[in-house]
Amino acid sequence: MEEIFKKMHYDDLTESEKSEIAEFCPDQNAFQHIQNMLNHAGQALPVAPPISLKESLNKTFDEHYTPVVIPLQKRFPVKLAVFLSVAAVLVFVYLAVNLNFTDQDPALNLAQNNPKKAQEKKRSSSKVSQNNPAISEQQKMQSLTPSEPLITIPAEIEDVPFPMENESMNGYVNEKIEVLPESSAEIAMDGDDEKDALEESVLERKEQSKRLSEVRDINEIAVSANKASLDVKGSRDRSKVNQRQLLKQIKPLF
Amino acid sequence: MRLLKAEFKAYSDEQLMLAISHGEKPAFDELYHRYADKLYGYILKMLWYNEVRAQDLLQDLFTKIIRQPQLFDTSKNFKTWIYTIASNLCKNEFKRNEVRKNTHNGLDHRYNIASEDNLDNTINDLEFMEALQRELTKLDEKHREVFVLKHIDGLSIKEIAEIMSINEGTVKSRLFYAIKKLAEELKMFELV
Secondary structure: OOOHHHOOOHHHOOHHHHHHHOOOOOOHHHHHHHHHHHHHHHOOOOOOOOHHHHHHHHHHHHHHHOOOOOOHHHHHHHHHHHHHHHHHHHHHHHHHHHHHOOOOOHHHHHHHHOHHHHHHHHHHHHHHHHHOHHHHHHHHHHHHOOOOOOOOOOHHHHOOOOOOOOOOHHHHHHHHHHHHHHHHHHHHOOOHHHHHHHHHHHHHHHHHHHHHHHHHHHHHHHHHHHHHHHOOOOOHHHHHHHHHHHHHHHHHHO | OOOOHHHHHHOOHHHHHHHHHOOOHHHHHHHHHHHHHHHHHHHHHHOOOOHHHHHHHHHHHHHHHHHOHHHOOOOOOHHHHHHHHHHHHHHHHHHHOHHHHOOOOOOOHHHOOOOHHHOOOOOOHHHHHHHHHHHHHHOOHHHHHHHHHHHHOOOOHHHHHHHHOOOHHHHHHHHHHHHHHHHHHOHHHOOO
16 A cells, blocks of 8 residues: 555556555546645644743753752751851850869869959959958958868977967978987987887977978968959959969869 | 753764753753654644644653653664654543544634635645645544554554554554545545
8 A cells, every 4th residue: 555656657556456446546537636645645734833832841841850959048047057056065065074074163263264254253252342341351261261271280289389470481391300310319329218209209290390381381372362362453464373373382282 | 061952963862862861951952853843743633633732742742751751761763652652642632532522623723624615626735735634633543643644744654553552454454544535535636
């Protein structure tokens, strides 16, 4: 069938081909008519779909293949939230390490971490004490004498004259330390009992002298702390130095 | 690297489909340029020149190409595949039976068929074309489809058999019937 109507003329067809199309194509006229019809069908003008259809398909293509871009306005809060949460965690960790888990005195922590705030605190406390003499007296007493004695002085030593006012403690201690070997040598020449008693007394004097030196140190520290607390109008550098010295002196004791 | 539209002109249909699956817009443009008119004409003829429905089906067809290019097996013939989809879309439309109801309303005004009273025996191409379109719409779907695919879209018997999922003998017999029917109906245009 396909090949039949490609032939130029009806007479070119074979007898079998003619019999095949005899029902609707018995002669040359009918043959040419069908050829004409098929040619026209093949030459039918192409019908173009509307442009809007292509535009719609373009949109579909872009939606399907273009990656979804989140607007900046929507992205920013997410970043900000992440940043803030990280910052909050860091601050929490810092505070926990520096404030909550230290066994030091809060006042000392404050002095170490923020000297300015410590000074302000001192100023405010001094103002309060100026307005209220009773409080100031109490504070002075607290600063000068601790509520509980750091070292209890034995009753036997209380009678011993305190050399703090007349001579320096270092000299006193050195004198005693230098004297000790000579006295022990003299005692060794006497009897055994007397020797033992002397040795004991010497050891006791040694201990007493050590305790006295410690007490002197504590008194000096307390006096310097009092000076530092009262010296509100002093320069900042000076107060910092005093505080550092104070801390250096206090730390080994505790 | 993105290729220019001109570079896709040398591509085969199958290569274009592969490029489309990688999001190459110019490949889609080229494929649309090659097939949109033919498929639109085919669907129009199958749907009794109902333009609105033909556009809908054409859009569905190309949307499927955009969204599911992986459905196409690149080792096979694209032309056969795309016409098979178009044919199935038309069959679904027949099943809905809505098109049949609107057959006369759906006729395209450009193919406003002249009444037989106005026809004379002189061969006028335009008039003949209009008569041919009219007679085509009168054919049943399976004969019309074979005729359109063979003599309008220029597909081979083998391709039509593949598209319609029938054997080649059936295609030939349906084609014979369609030509015979049209020849009889268009006898008035015979040369004197």
